[in-house]
Amino acid sequence: MAELTNIPGSSSVIDRGFITYSNQAKIEMLGVKESTLREHGAVSRETAEEMATGAITHSLANFAISITGIAGPGTSGGKPEGRVCFGWSDAKLNCFSKVLDFGPIGRTSVRKKAVIHGLVIIKNALHF
Numbered sequence: 001m002a003e004l005t006n007i008p009g010s011s012s013v014i015d016r017g018f019i020t021y022s023n024q025a026k027i028e029m030l031g032v033k034e035s036t037l038r039e040h041g042a043v044s045r046e047t048a049e050e051m052a053t054g055a056i057t058h059s060l061a062n063f064a065i066s067i068t069g070i071a072g073p074g075t076s077g078g079k080p081e082g083r084v085c086f087g088w089s090d091a092k093l094n095c096f097s098k099v100l101d102f103g104p105i106g107r108t109s110v111r112k113k114a115v116i117h118g119l120v121i122i123k124n125a126l127h128f
Contacts, residue, residue: 003115015061020051030054030066041077043068045097048087053095062091063125065118071110080104084114088121 004010018029023042026032031054032047040046051066069084070076082102089095098121102113 003119015059018051018055018058026051026054030058041079043070043076043079043083043085045085045087045099048085049089049095049097050087052087052089052097053093056089056091056093063122064089065121065125067114067118069110069114071107071114072104073107082110084110084117086114086118086121088125090125 004014018025020026020029020032023032023037026037026042026047027034030051032050036044036046036050048066048068051068052064055061055064055066066087067084068087070079070081072081075081080101081104083099084102085097085099087095087097100113100117102110105113
């Protein structure tokens, strides 16, 4: 979010952001189903898609992107360090997702690569 809101005038196109680090926050703020988290985990295409559609339904946005991943150090729930799942949705709730494995490159590097890839998704989805 900071990469977008650092741009002067961004408030004319950005409605809001959600930081849903815990599973409970994902459930309460974005409507992610407990069953999705239980069956697929927080780091999954399914959760990323529900996060994106939840951001649309809980805002005035026409487009939303979600990112959930394991920046490290270490693995989680049998998923490798550096795995990041992206979800994005439009106002008609057409939803897409993608999983990338950046590898064990360190927490800061995983986060930076996730932000860059998220910006590419936004650019491509909005046809810039």
